[in-house]
Amino acid sequence: MIDLHDIRYVRLGTRDLDGAVRYAHDILGLAEGGRSGNAKNGQTVYLRSDTRDHTLVYHDGDPRDHTVGFDLREGVALDAAAAELERLGHPVHRGSDAECAQRRVDAFIQFRDPSGNRIELLAPTPQAGRPFAPTRPVANTGFSHVGLRSTDPVRDEAFWTGVLSAKVSDRIGAAPLLRIDAVHHKIALFPSAFAGVQHINHQVASIDDIMQSWYFLQERGVRTVFGPGRHPTSGAMFLYFEGPDGMVYEYSSGVSQITDPAHRPRQFPFEPASFCMWGARPDIPEFRR
Numbered sequence: 674m675i676d677l678h679d680i681r682y683v684r685l686g687t688r689d690l691d692g693a694v695r696y697a698h699d700i701l702g703l704a705e706g707g708r709s710g711n712a713k714n715g716q717t718v719y720l721r722s723d724t725r726d727h728t729l730v731y732h733d734g735d736p737r738d739h740t741v742g743f744d745l746r747e748g749v750a751l752d753a754a755a756a757e758l759e760r761l762g763h764p765v766h767r768g769s770d771a772e773c774a775q776r777r778v779d780a781f782i783q784f785r786d787p788s789g790n791r792i793e794l795l796a797p798t799p800q801a802g803r804p805f806a807p808t809r810p811v812a813n814t815g816f817s818h819v820g821l822r823s824t825d826p827v828r829d830e831a832f833w834t835g836v837l838s839a840k841v842s843d844r845i846g847a848a849p850l851l852r853i854d855a856v857h858h859k860i861a862l863f864p865s866a867f868a869g870v871q872h873i874n875h876q877v878a879s880i881d882d883i884m885q886s887w888y889f890l891q892e893r894g895v896r897t898v899f900g901p902g903r904h905p906t907s908g909a910m911f912l913y914f915e916g917p918d919g920m921v922y923e924y925s926s927g928v929s930q931i932t933d934p935a936h937r938p939r940q941f942p943f944e945p946a947s948f949c950m951w952g953a954r955p956d957i958p959e960f961r962r
Protein backbone atom coordinates (compact mmCIF):
# COMPACT_ATOMS: atom_id res chain seq x y z
CA MET A 674 0.00 0.00 0.00
CA ILE A 675 1.44 3.35 -1.06
CA ASP A 676 0.52 6.07 1.42
CA LEU A 677 -0.52 9.30 -0.31
CA HIS A 678 -0.23 12.55 1.62
CA ASP A 679 -1.96 15.14 -0.57
CA ILE A 680 -2.35 16.28 -4.13
CA ARG A 681 0.51 18.55 -4.98
CA TYR A 682 -0.35 19.69 -8.50
CA VAL A 683 -2.36 19.23 -11.64
CA ARG A 684 -0.37 19.72 -14.87
CA LEU A 685 -2.26 20.57 -18.04
CA GLY A 686 -1.03 21.02 -21.59
CA THR A 687 -2.45 23.87 -23.66
CA ARG A 688 -1.93 25.39 -27.12
CA ASP A 689 -2.73 28.84 -25.70
CA LEU A 690 -0.45 29.28 -22.70
CA ASP A 691 -1.02 33.04 -22.43
CA GLY A 692 -4.81 32.59 -22.54
CA ALA A 693 -4.76 29.81 -19.93
CA VAL A 694 -2.52 31.81 -17.59
CA ARG A 695 -4.68 34.90 -18.00
CA TYR A 696 -7.74 32.82 -17.09
CA ALA A 697 -5.97 31.33 -14.04
CA HIS A 698 -5.00 34.83 -12.89
CA ASP A 699 -8.09 36.89 -13.75
CA ILE A 700 -10.85 34.33 -13.23
CA LEU A 701 -9.50 31.82 -10.69
CA GLY A 702 -7.50 34.40 -8.75
CA LEU A 703 -4.34 32.26 -8.81
CA ALA A 704 -0.94 33.91 -8.53
CA GLU A 705 1.85 33.17 -10.95
CA GLY A 706 4.69 31.49 -9.08
CA GLY A 707 7.31 31.54 -11.82
CA ARG A 708 8.02 30.10 -15.26
CA SER A 709 10.49 27.72 -16.80
CA GLY A 710 11.51 26.64 -20.29
CA ASN A 711 11.64 28.82 -23.35
CA ALA A 712 9.62 29.71 -26.44
CA LYS A 713 11.52 27.18 -28.57
CA ASN A 714 11.18 24.06 -26.39
CA GLY A 715 7.97 25.03 -24.65
CA GLN A 716 7.19 27.02 -21.54
CA THR A 717 5.77 25.98 -18.19
CA VAL A 718 3.91 28.34 -15.85
CA TYR A 719 3.46 27.51 -12.14
CA LEU A 720 0.33 28.81 -10.43
CA ARG A 721 -0.30 29.16 -6.71
CA SER A 722 -3.58 28.84 -4.80
CA ASP A 723 -2.40 28.46 -1.21
CA THR A 724 0.76 27.89 0.86
CA ARG A 725 2.02 25.20 -1.53
CA ASP A 726 4.77 26.20 -3.96
CA HIS A 727 2.28 25.68 -6.80
CA THR A 728 -0.85 23.61 -7.34
CA LEU A 729 -1.73 24.16 -11.01
CA VAL A 730 0.66 24.05 -13.95
CA TYR A 731 -0.02 24.99 -17.54
CA HIS A 732 2.58 24.09 -20.16
CA ASP A 733 2.86 24.29 -23.93
CA GLY A 734 1.55 20.97 -25.19
CA ASP A 735 -1.40 18.78 -26.05
CA PRO A 736 -4.52 19.92 -24.14
CA ARG A 737 -5.39 16.23 -23.60
CA ASP A 738 -2.14 15.83 -21.67
CA HIS A 739 -3.14 15.79 -17.96
CA THR A 740 -1.09 14.71 -14.94
CA VAL A 741 -1.88 14.68 -11.22
CA GLY A 742 1.03 14.79 -8.76
CA PHE A 743 0.83 13.55 -5.16
CA ASP A 744 3.16 14.05 -2.22
CA LEU A 745 3.95 10.86 -0.37
CA ARG A 746 3.75 10.72 3.39
CA GLU A 747 6.99 11.47 5.20
CA GLY A 748 9.10 8.33 5.34
CA VAL A 749 7.49 6.63 2.34
CA ALA A 750 10.35 5.99 -0.05
CA LEU A 751 9.87 6.61 -3.76
CA ASP A 752 12.01 3.55 -4.56
CA ALA A 753 9.78 1.32 -2.45
CA ALA A 754 6.67 2.78 -4.09
CA ALA A 755 8.14 2.19 -7.56
CA ALA A 756 9.05 -1.41 -6.68
CA GLU A 757 5.55 -2.04 -5.33
CA LEU A 758 3.90 -0.66 -8.49
CA GLU A 759 6.17 -2.69 -10.74
CA ARG A 760 5.56 -5.85 -8.71
CA LEU A 761 1.83 -5.35 -9.30
CA GLY A 762 2.39 -4.96 -13.04
CA HIS A 763 2.21 -1.16 -13.38
CA PRO A 764 5.19 0.16 -15.41
CA VAL A 765 6.99 3.04 -13.69
CA HIS A 766 9.03 5.86 -15.19
CA ARG A 767 11.60 7.56 -12.97
CA GLY A 768 11.82 11.32 -13.54
CA SER A 769 14.97 12.55 -15.31
CA ASP A 770 16.88 15.57 -14.01
CA ALA A 771 15.22 17.77 -16.65
CA GLU A 772 11.76 16.44 -15.75
CA CYS A 773 12.46 17.00 -12.03
CA ALA A 774 13.51 20.58 -12.75
CA GLN A 775 10.29 21.12 -14.72
CA ARG A 776 8.31 19.96 -11.67
CA ARG A 777 10.49 21.72 -9.12
CA VAL A 778 11.01 18.48 -7.19
CA ASP A 779 14.11 16.49 -6.21
CA ALA A 780 12.70 13.20 -7.46
CA PHE A 781 9.47 11.70 -8.76
CA ILE A 782 8.07 8.55 -10.35
CA GLN A 783 5.33 8.38 -12.97
CA PHE A 784 2.80 5.66 -13.82
CA ARG A 785 -0.77 5.32 -15.09
CA ASP A 786 -3.89 4.19 -13.28
CA PRO A 787 -5.81 1.38 -15.02
CA SER A 788 -7.84 3.89 -17.09
CA GLY A 789 -4.60 5.54 -18.24
CA ASN A 790 -4.62 8.64 -16.02
CA ARG A 791 -1.03 9.82 -15.60
CA ILE A 792 -0.06 9.99 -11.93
CA GLU A 793 3.18 11.25 -10.39
CA LEU A 794 4.43 10.53 -6.89
CA LEU A 795 6.81 13.06 -5.41
CA ALA A 796 9.31 12.92 -2.63
CA PRO A 797 7.93 15.04 0.26
CA THR A 798 8.12 18.64 -0.88
CA PRO A 799 8.50 21.71 1.32
CA GLN A 800 5.87 24.42 1.66
CA ALA A 801 6.64 27.77 0.07
CA GLY A 802 7.78 30.38 2.57
CA ARG A 803 6.20 33.13 0.51
CA PRO A 804 2.57 33.75 1.50
CA PHE A 805 -0.13 33.39 -1.17
CA ALA A 806 -2.22 36.44 -2.04
CA PRO A 807 -5.22 35.91 -4.35
CA THR A 808 -5.23 38.06 -7.46
CA ARG A 809 -8.91 38.95 -7.26
CA PRO A 810 -10.87 39.96 -4.16
CA VAL A 811 -13.33 37.05 -4.09
CA ALA A 812 -11.34 33.98 -4.90
CA ASN A 813 -10.20 30.60 -3.89
CA THR A 814 -8.64 29.68 -0.58
CA GLY A 815 -6.85 26.67 -2.03
CA PHE A 816 -6.78 23.83 -4.49
CA SER A 817 -8.60 20.83 -3.05
CA HIS A 818 -9.65 17.95 -5.33
CA VAL A 819 -9.80 16.52 -8.84
CA GLY A 820 -12.41 14.55 -10.68
CA LEU A 821 -10.69 11.89 -12.79
CA ARG A 822 -12.23 10.14 -15.76
CA SER A 823 -12.52 6.39 -15.46
CA THR A 824 -13.32 3.83 -18.14
CA ASP A 825 -14.21 1.36 -15.35
CA PRO A 826 -14.86 2.94 -11.92
CA VAL A 827 -15.16 -0.41 -10.12
CA ARG A 828 -11.73 -1.53 -11.40
CA ASP A 829 -10.16 1.89 -10.76
CA GLU A 830 -11.62 2.14 -7.25
CA ALA A 831 -9.89 -1.17 -6.45
CA PHE A 832 -6.59 0.32 -7.71
CA TRP A 833 -6.91 3.61 -5.82
CA THR A 834 -7.91 1.88 -2.57
CA GLY A 835 -5.80 -1.28 -2.87
CA VAL A 836 -2.51 -0.13 -4.38
CA LEU A 837 -2.76 3.50 -3.23
CA SER A 838 -4.13 4.54 0.15
CA ALA A 839 -7.44 6.16 -0.87
CA LYS A 840 -10.63 5.31 1.02
CA VAL A 841 -14.20 5.49 -0.27
CA SER A 842 -16.27 8.20 1.45
CA ASP A 843 -19.41 7.90 -0.70
CA ARG A 844 -20.50 6.59 -4.08
CA ILE A 845 -22.86 8.11 -6.62
CA GLY A 846 -23.83 5.14 -8.77
CA ALA A 847 -20.48 3.49 -9.50
CA ALA A 848 -18.55 6.76 -9.06
CA PRO A 849 -16.51 6.76 -5.82
CA LEU A 850 -15.57 9.92 -3.91
CA LEU A 851 -12.17 9.05 -2.41
CA ARG A 852 -10.35 10.57 0.56
CA ILE A 853 -6.66 10.40 1.38
CA ASP A 854 -6.93 12.48 4.58
CA ALA A 855 -9.86 13.77 6.65
CA VAL A 856 -11.29 15.88 3.81
CA HIS A 857 -14.37 14.11 2.37
CA HIS A 858 -12.66 13.59 -1.00
CA LYS A 859 -9.52 14.61 -2.87
CA ILE A 860 -10.22 12.36 -5.89
CA ALA A 861 -13.45 11.29 -7.53
CA LEU A 862 -13.73 8.79 -10.41
CA PHE A 863 -16.41 9.51 -12.99
CA PRO A 864 -17.41 7.10 -15.77
CA SER A 865 -16.06 8.27 -19.13
CA ALA A 866 -15.00 6.81 -22.48
CA PHE A 867 -11.42 8.09 -22.03
CA ALA A 868 -8.88 9.08 -19.36
CA GLY A 869 -8.04 12.58 -18.11
CA VAL A 870 -8.86 15.18 -15.50
CA GLN A 871 -12.64 15.77 -15.51
CA HIS A 872 -12.80 18.72 -13.10
CA ILE A 873 -10.54 20.74 -10.82
CA ASN A 874 -11.82 22.00 -7.47
CA HIS A 875 -10.72 25.03 -5.49
CA GLN A 876 -12.23 25.92 -2.14
CA VAL A 877 -13.74 29.31 -1.30
CA ALA A 878 -14.48 30.60 2.18
CA SER A 879 -18.27 30.81 2.25
CA ILE A 880 -21.57 30.91 0.37
CA ASP A 881 -20.92 34.63 -0.18
CA ASP A 882 -17.88 33.73 -2.30
CA ILE A 883 -19.90 31.15 -4.25
CA MET A 884 -22.64 33.67 -5.06
CA GLN A 885 -20.30 36.61 -5.68
CA SER A 886 -18.28 34.37 -7.99
CA TRP A 887 -21.44 33.38 -9.86
CA TYR A 888 -22.14 37.04 -10.69
CA PHE A 889 -18.45 37.76 -11.30
CA LEU A 890 -18.25 34.93 -13.85
CA GLN A 891 -21.51 35.92 -15.54
CA GLU A 892 -20.29 39.50 -16.00
CA ARG A 893 -17.15 38.21 -17.68
CA GLY A 894 -18.98 35.80 -19.95
CA VAL A 895 -17.61 32.65 -18.30
CA ARG A 896 -20.11 29.84 -18.83
CA THR A 897 -21.54 28.26 -15.66
CA VAL A 898 -22.07 24.52 -16.20
CA PHE A 899 -23.62 23.54 -12.84
CA GLY A 900 -24.95 25.43 -9.83
CA PRO A 901 -24.98 27.31 -7.62
CA GLY A 902 -25.95 24.22 -5.67
CA ARG A 903 -25.11 21.93 -2.76
CA HIS A 904 -23.73 18.41 -2.83
CA PRO A 905 -25.62 15.99 -0.55
CA THR A 906 -22.47 13.84 -0.42
CA SER A 907 -19.80 16.22 0.99
CA GLY A 908 -22.30 18.88 2.06
CA ALA A 909 -20.32 21.50 0.10
CA MET A 910 -22.00 24.36 -1.74
CA PHE A 911 -20.69 24.59 -5.27
CA LEU A 912 -20.41 26.35 -8.61
CA TYR A 913 -18.93 24.74 -11.75
CA PHE A 914 -17.77 26.77 -14.74
CA GLU A 915 -15.88 26.36 -17.96
CA GLY A 916 -12.14 26.92 -18.22
CA PRO A 917 -9.51 26.84 -20.97
CA ASP A 918 -9.61 23.88 -23.37
CA GLY A 919 -13.04 22.87 -22.04
CA MET A 920 -11.73 21.99 -18.55
CA VAL A 921 -14.41 22.23 -15.85
CA TYR A 922 -13.45 24.23 -12.74
CA GLU A 923 -15.38 23.97 -9.47
CA TYR A 924 -15.54 26.32 -6.51
CA SER A 925 -16.92 24.80 -3.35
CA SER A 926 -17.30 25.71 0.28
CA GLY A 927 -18.04 23.67 3.39
CA VAL A 928 -16.74 20.24 2.45
CA SER A 929 -17.19 17.82 5.35
CA GLN A 930 -14.41 15.96 7.15
CA ILE A 931 -14.49 12.26 7.88
CA THR A 932 -12.61 11.40 11.05
CA ASP A 933 -14.52 8.28 12.15
CA PRO A 934 -12.29 5.31 11.25
CA ALA A 935 -15.45 3.15 11.11
CA HIS A 936 -17.04 5.37 8.42
CA ARG A 937 -18.94 3.27 5.88
CA PRO A 938 -19.45 4.66 2.35
CA ARG A 939 -23.00 5.75 1.60
CA GLN A 940 -24.51 4.76 -1.72
CA PHE A 941 -26.37 7.46 -3.68
CA PRO A 942 -28.27 6.72 -6.90
CA PHE A 943 -26.81 8.16 -10.11
CA GLU A 944 -29.38 10.92 -10.57
CA PRO A 945 -29.38 14.76 -10.46
CA ALA A 946 -30.56 14.92 -6.82
CA SER A 947 -27.41 13.04 -5.77
CA PHE A 948 -25.27 15.79 -7.30
CA CYS A 949 -27.37 18.74 -6.02
CA MET A 950 -29.81 18.80 -3.13
CA TRP A 951 -31.12 22.25 -4.18
CA GLY A 952 -32.33 21.08 -7.59
CA ALA A 953 -29.66 22.46 -9.95
CA ARG A 954 -29.20 20.38 -13.10
CA PRO A 955 -25.67 19.68 -14.34
CA ASP A 956 -24.61 20.65 -17.84
CA ILE A 957 -21.65 18.29 -17.40
CA PRO A 958 -21.85 15.05 -19.43
CA GLU A 959 -20.19 12.86 -16.76
CA PHE A 960 -22.76 13.96 -14.14
CA ARG A 961 -25.70 13.02 -16.35
CA ARG A 962 -27.05 9.75 -17.53
Ligand SMILES: O=C(O)c1cccc(O)c1O
Pocket residue numbers: 820850861872874904905906907908909923925948
Ligand atom coordinates in the same frame (compact mmCIF):
# COMPACT_ATOMS: atom_id res chain seq x y z
O1 LIG B 1 -18.40 17.50 -3.13
C1 LIG B 1 -19.03 16.50 -3.51
O2 LIG B 1 -19.61 15.73 -2.71
C2 LIG B 1 -19.11 16.19 -4.96
C3 LIG B 1 -20.07 15.31 -5.44
C4 LIG B 1 -20.17 15.06 -6.80
C5 LIG B 1 -19.32 15.68 -7.71
C6 LIG B 1 -18.35 16.55 -7.23
O3 LIG B 1 -17.51 17.20 -8.08
C7 LIG B 1 -18.23 16.80 -5.87
O4 LIG B 1 -17.26 17.66 -5.47
Ligand SMILES: [Fe+2]
Pocket residue numbers: 818820872874923
Ligand atom coordinates in the same frame (compact mmCIF):
# COMPACT_ATOMS: atom_id res chain seq x y z
FE1 LIG C 1 -15.95 18.17 -7.16
